Amino acid sequence: MTDAAAGQPLVVYGEINLAYDFGPDHPLTPRRFGPSIELLRAIGAANLGEPRVASDDELQRLHTRQYIRTVRNFSIDPWHHVPADGIGPGDCPPFEDMHEASAAIAGGSIDAVDRILTGEVQHAFNPGGGLHHAMAARASGFCIYNDVALAVARARDSGHRVLYVDLDVHHGDGTQALFWDDPQVLTFSVHETGTSLFPGTGFVDERGGDDALGTAVNVPMQPFSGDASWLAAVEQAVPALADAFRPTFLVSQHGCDTHAYDPLAHLRLTTAAYRAATALLDRIAHQHCEGRWLATGGGGYDAYRVVPRSWSLVWLAQAHRELPAQTPADWRANWLADAERFGQSPPPEDFIDPPDLVAAESPDAAALNAQTTERALAGALELLGRSDR
Numbered sequence: 001m002t003d004a005a006a007g008q009p010l011v012v013y014g015e016i017n018l019a020y021d022f023g024p025d026h027p028l029t030p031r032r033f034g035p036s037i038e039l040l041r042a043i044g045a046a047n048l049g050e051p052r053v054a055s056d057d058e059l060q061r062l063h064t065r066q067y068i069r070t071v072r073n074f075s076i077d078p079w080h081h082v083p084a085d086g087i088g089p090g091d092c093p094p095f096e097d098m099h100e101a102s103a104a105i106a107g108g109s110i111d112a113v114d115r116i117l118t119g120e121v122q123h124a125f126n127p128g129g130g131l132h133h134a135m136a137a138r139a140s141g142f143c144i145y146n147d148v149a150l151a152v153a154r155a156r157d158s159g160h161r162v163l164y165v166d167l168d169v170h171h172g173d174g175t176q177a178l179f180w181d182d183p184q185v186l187t188f189s190v191h192e193t194g195t196s197l198f199p200g201t202g203f204v205d206e207r208g209g210d211d212a213l214g215t216a217v218n219v220p221m222q223p224f225s226g227d228a229s230w231l232a233a234v235e236q237a238v239p240a241l242a243d244a245f246r247p248t249f250l251v252s253q254h255g256c257d258t259h260a261y262d263p264l265a266h267l268r269l270t271t272a273a274y275r276a277a278t279a280l281l282d283r284i285a286h287q288h289c290e291g292r293w294l295a296t297g298g299g300g301y302d303a304y305r306v307v308p309r310s311w312s313l314v315w316l317a318q319a320h321r322e323l324p325a326q327t328p329a330d331w332r333a334n335w336l337a338d339a340e341r342f343g344q345s346p347p348p349e350d351f352i353d354p355p356d357l358v359a360a361e362s363p364d365a366a367a368l369n370a371q372t373t374e375r376a377l378a379g380a381l382e383l384l385g386r387s388d389r
């Protein structure tokens with residue numbers, strides 16, 4: 001570790017992240033890493049560590065042996081298989097070395113937890129992670145192995161009570177399902193409602209299994225909701241849930257497909273909300289978990305305008321750094337041509353979007369969101385208080 005890196009949060013990144021690639025027409029493009037990692041370095045991130053490939057034993061903590069075999073078969077021969085276990089044409093097409101690329105993302109998140117547990121770092125960030133839709137025996141929604149759930153399991157198996165906060169625009173259905181019956185893990189997800197968006201789940205009445213009631217919490221938002229509703233949900237629910245659940249380890253997923261510019265979903269957030277949410281999570285990590293906090297990336301499909309700044313805001317919160325006045329001019333210049341070539345908007349100057357980027361939320365939608373947040377939180381607190389685990 002260099003002097004500049006000492007004391008910094010760990011950023012998990014290596015060349016192998018670029019191998020997680022479903023093809024040139026797929027929205028989850030590894031082109032996200034170029035501008036995003038360069039921006040992280042430009043604002044001062046120096047403690048970067050390569051992910052390692054998770055072993056089959058590690059993957060089997062949550063995935064079935066049969067499913068891992070399926071992924072391995074596609075990985076060796078992606079061209080001559082009929083679709084199986086969610087892998088096939090569509091969201092999760094097979095590609096060469098898909099097992100190694102996916103297991104490296106998982107290994108990156110698991111390893112980051114280990115480094116937090118040994119005290120090597122307090123906070124870590126795996127931007128290529130956050131593959132929250134993957135199920136025990138099925139790929140889904142661009143996700144092969146559920147790295148972020150495997151990280152939660154690692155912390156949980158070391159005796160921690162884990163609070164999982166999923167900020168992606170899509171419901172964190174895989175992570176919720178994998179800990180549905182586990183009272184030691186509380187999964188919280190705020191997302192666009194499943195009535196208008198994949199995966200179609202994440203409603204308030206999903207509360208966890210009989211022995212873990214209150215440890216699944218969902219706040220589905222109306223389409224076209226903005227910073228005000230979303231941030232109110234996070235600020236009301238997360239600290240209150242932390243007080244009730246008393247976590248000792250925090251894991252968060254920072255999909256930035258909630259952004260107004262994102263092409264795949266219908267929320268209208270700006271980076272101002274990301275700034276506030278990451279600061280809040282940092283406070284929770286120190287207040288409840290002695291700093292133990294793994295953050296991951298997630299969705300986010302505007303590769304130049306949104307993803308780099310979103311990842312930087314996670315790092316700035318973890319590094320306890322002030323917000324730089326602007327994105328570096330050199331960085332913007334370096335990625336301008338690339339953005340143009342792929343028909344994308346240029347990298348922006350401001351880390352924090354101007355408030356007038358989006359129109360105000362409709363009062364009806366805002367009122368509904370407030371009711372939903374209240375109902376989700378009140379129900380969870382009642383169930384958590386009743387069991388008093």
Ligand SMILES: [Zn+2]
Nearest residue numbers: 123282317318
């Ligand atoms: Zn901190």
Ligand SMILES: [Zn+2]
Nearest residue numbers: 168170255299
């Ligand atoms: Zn997403």
